Amino acid sequence: MKKALVVGINDYPGSARLRGCVNDATRIAELLSTHADGSPNFDVMLSCDVKARSALRSLILDAFKHDDESSLFYFSGHGCITDTDGYIVTPDFSRHDEGISMDEILKIVNLSPARHKIVILDCCHSGAMGVPLPAGTAAFLERGVIILASSRDTEVSMEVGNQGVFTSFLADALKGGAADIAGEVTPGSIYSYIDKALGAWSQRPVFKANILRSTCLRKVTPLVPLEELRKLTTYFPRAESEFALDPSYEYTTETPDLDHIHTFKILRRMQLIGLVEPVDEEYMYWAAINRKSCRLTSLGIYYWKLLTSGRL
Template sequence: MRKALVIGIDNYLGVPLGGCVNDAVSVANILEKNEDGSPNFDVRLITNPSDTTDIPTTRRLIEELFETHSDVALFYYSGHGLLKSTGGYIVTSDFKRYDEGIPMHEILGLATNSKARSKIIILDCCHSGSFATSNLGNSSVSNLCDELTVITASRDIESAIELDGHGVFTSLLIDALQGGAADIRGHITAGSIYAYIDSALGAWAQRPIFKTNVSRFVPIRSVNPKISLEKLRRIIKYFPKPEDEFKLDPSYEFTSEKAIGVNCSIFKDLQDFESEGLVKPVDEEHMYYAAMNSKSCKLTALGYHYWRLVKQNKL
């Protein structure tokens, strides 16, 4: 069972913040299913909660997310964040002085005591980098329980930027979940999401924060593999040993007068491997010339990684 609570709050003291609700809706829709249409997270989407007051409603929802046994419990929040001497807060619509919202350390406590096997928290709000800092207020020290991952839009001293009515961080998060952060198998993890967002934001832009204490990365979403697993498993057939080179000649290139059908099919696989960085030609710039000039190709370091996974029956 995979549960996700997605909250978007853009009504702050009666003044709309921007695209927080739209961002939350987009994230919820993406998390519900994998690219092939298979179910992913059982998502509960809440926008501008308005029971008796927002604070109890939001607190109850977060408690319900983390209190049940589940394989993955994911919490995403888009809204306003506040940093005080007492720590960081996610701010609700009924904000008032001394009762601003939900303390980030309280959310951390709920995640720490959660029965879920894996916990993932994603915060798109100002000062979100203060989440999971030490009790002494030292932002360089994190307090994370086992199997907890936190991704925040900014450091504790920074605002989370909006552009064209959408959070910059969440816009990148959505791109990552739609496949930008997928590996060759189509798996998208918290680690690959952060790497994708981090590479897109310059040194002078807001800096996302990644904190984790896990023994494994669980896929947050899956998209169609860049190379089918059936084809990928043939890598150990073409390279019985990882250091082997696959000898080519013109019979592998379909435009050659010497082309042989079965060899052309093999060459198509090798070209697909090359396009994803698994294979490279030896002493030639392109695979075409490697074939036409009777050279060879070999595994890259990434290719060896997937060769090993196939060899160990992990794919």
């Protein structure tokens, strides 16, 4: 089972009130609940009315206490940092009791029996999670822990147009902006997408992980159907193989072969997404007309290796 606790808090007292966190949390909850094709993904608990530190702590404990395939916690709200630790702030905050410390959250996550433990924080100073501070707070990440934070420990996280800048890009990434050719969106690909989208002068996202293998957070429509992608190992028995072409692969010639034409359409689609390239010709058409060949690109070899090792 995959579970996700998604929390958004707008209702802070006085001038601390926020506007976009509930919208952000609602949008992320919707995206995580299903894959792009509508099939079930995470079993999501959305909470946007948390009032107290004790209530939020109880929700986090419950989210990570079971032996699930994946347990995920997303938070959008206020964050702060003190001399001793970073905190996600709850509406009942007071001086010297700001909310739940990031060190405490990390301890809960580290003790979780879940296989994959993902924490995504969109709040100021969220990068403090997993950073040892002068007071000696823990920074060790157990196997399977992934942290994605909206900003470094010294930075604020921006809210523009009633939405968090980080979560806006996070949503776009989950919709497919960070998907690989097979249509999988992973925490690492999300970080890379957001890091590039924010640019050098904006808040800097933070990614920390201790994993043997990444996990898919959402699946979208692949750039090429998986049954076609798996033909890479048929067309190219070895990574360095070349696939011989001739005019029968091109339907506009006088000697077209229907099976060859079907294969050539697949190869051309693979070329369009960077998996295959013609040899000694600029275009696949001329490679066929001039009896040349095509081969795997570096990206194609990467996916060929995934297929031959049974990881795709």
